[in-house]
Amino acid sequence: MTPTVDAGGPATDIRRADPTGGEPDPRASAQTTRIHSVEGVEVGPRRRVRSARLDDRFNVLGAAAAGIAVAVLLFGWFTPLSGGVGWVLVAFVAFLGFYALLVSLSSDWQEVKDRVMAVLLTSAGVILFGSLVFVVAFTITRGQEALPHLNFFTQSMELAGPLDGLDLGGIAHAILGTLMQITMALIVTVPLGIVTALFLNEVGGPFARFVRTISDAMTALPSIVAGLFVYSAIIVLITHQRSGFAASMAITVMMLPIVIRASDIVLRLVPGNLREAAYALGSTRWRTVWHVVLPTARPGLATAVILGTARGIGETSPVLLTSGVTAVVNLNPFEGPMISLPLQVFDFVKSPEPTMIARGFGAAAVLLLLVLALFYIARVIGGRGPGQLSRRQQLRVVAASARDHQRITVRSARGRAAGPPESSSPLASPPAASSPSASAQKETSS
Structure with a gap:
């Protein structure tokens, strides 16, 4: 049985042909494979990278059992090594x-590399999760x-004191302090970071390169340095007391480079043809x-804000x-100390009392x-990206389309009932004077 190849198209079938030269055996249609060609050059069947066959699952299970057995032999029998x-x-x-050995028994080298790399990436995701x-x-x-x-x-x-039970005292003051501090920090960070990324x-220009360099350098700024900077610039020189406002400014210093850097990368990914299309329609920069770049990058900008919030809400040393x-409880961020949840956790867990440690883990x-x-x-x-509507928005669009269709149908029905005017009728015959035959008859009679 020899395969016959039809190279008439970009993707053709290979079927088992009769050795006598007859038609292909229809019973072998289930064994049909696909060969993809580019400009008449056959490149072989498509590799299955994402999907997993049944033998792939057995290869994973067998390789896992073999790996565990080797580790048990090395650490249990051959060498007196400790686990962990x-x-x-x-x-x-x-x-x-x-696993690489088992896959190589039934696949080529390229598929072996694909499968091993897929296992490595999957393992990294499982470890992180x-x-x-x-x-x-x-x-x-x-x-x-x-x-x-x-x-x-x-x-x-x-x-509540350190020796009191858990039925007395709580962290309401720390929760309110965290919400107020992170809100003030976001009010400053989000517009300033996004506007800087837009700039x-x-x-662009030389000054933009300088600003990008400074923001990249601030990304690796130690949090204690940001706390010392705000302490020297605001507390020592202006307010002369610790406050929630000073803590929010320290959090802003930590959040701002993260938001700028992430927003900068997101705005770079906006396709340039969208800007060119807007300019071609007469839009200003x-x-x-406002109407093209920011809506397109909205999901990425939300991710940038998330990253900045995650960096700022867990800071302890600058706070x-x-x-x-x-x-x-202190509701005035400009006067008096205002504790946050990370600092409250630090204050709880350093106590030797079990109830305080339990409060710390609860916080x-x-x-x-x-x-x-x-x-x-x-x-x-x-x-949601640009053009993606929620369920409620989709229902509103459908309802608006139904109303437009009903209005157009009613107007069409009224127009048909009234009838077309005589002057605008396309079937009206032209005047007799304009007819060439009528002019000829008049000349003959005269």
């Missing part, structure tokens, strides 16, 4: 080797003693930025230098939930 990270590393390396789940689960588990108490969210530590992309520590769990809530809100605001 070394055991996991040896098992993973052995798993990769066995597992680490996140471990941190969240550990924090919530350690703080489960304090979280069920309602007073933990509604009271402050004004009347770097839409205006800033009208193009420790600028906000101060207090156990009461850390609340901080994690608060960050997740802010991320969700930002994703809802900027998660």
